[in-house]
Amino acid sequence: MRTPRTVFNRSRHMDEKSIIDGLKKICICNSIQKKVILEQINNGVRTVDEISKRTGAGSGSCKGMHCIPKIREMLDESEKISS
Numbered sequence: 001m002r003t004p005r006t007v008f009n010r011s012r013h014m015d016e017k018s019i020i021d022g023l024k025k026i027c028i029c030n031s032i033q034k035k036v037i038l039e040q041i042n043n044g045v046r047t048v049d050e051i052s053k054r055t056g057a058g059s060g061s062c063k064g065m066h067c068i069p070k071i072r073e074m075l076d077e078s079e080k081i082s083s
């Protein structure tokens with residue numbers, strides 16, 4: 001049964017989960033968190049190059065080998081949600 005308390009707890013759990021998710025490092029080389037990339041996407045940035053310029057993601061020692069595919073995936077996911 002859904003009581004106001006269980007709804008509140010579920011909502012709180014989702015908030016905590018999204019906060020923790022946002023702290024994950026997308027760009028390990030430059031220590032850039034997922035929330036930083038999401039902020040750019042939410043501000044309307046739609047290309048990997050632009051996100052890289054604005055955040056520094058992809059400019060580390062691996063030259064984006066690790067993070068660029070993840071950023072591309074996040075952009076694709078954002079496109080799916082908005083269409």
Ligand code: FES
Pocket residue numbers: 026027028029030057058059060061062063064065066067068
């Ligand atoms: S993980 Fe982003 S440049 Fe290496």
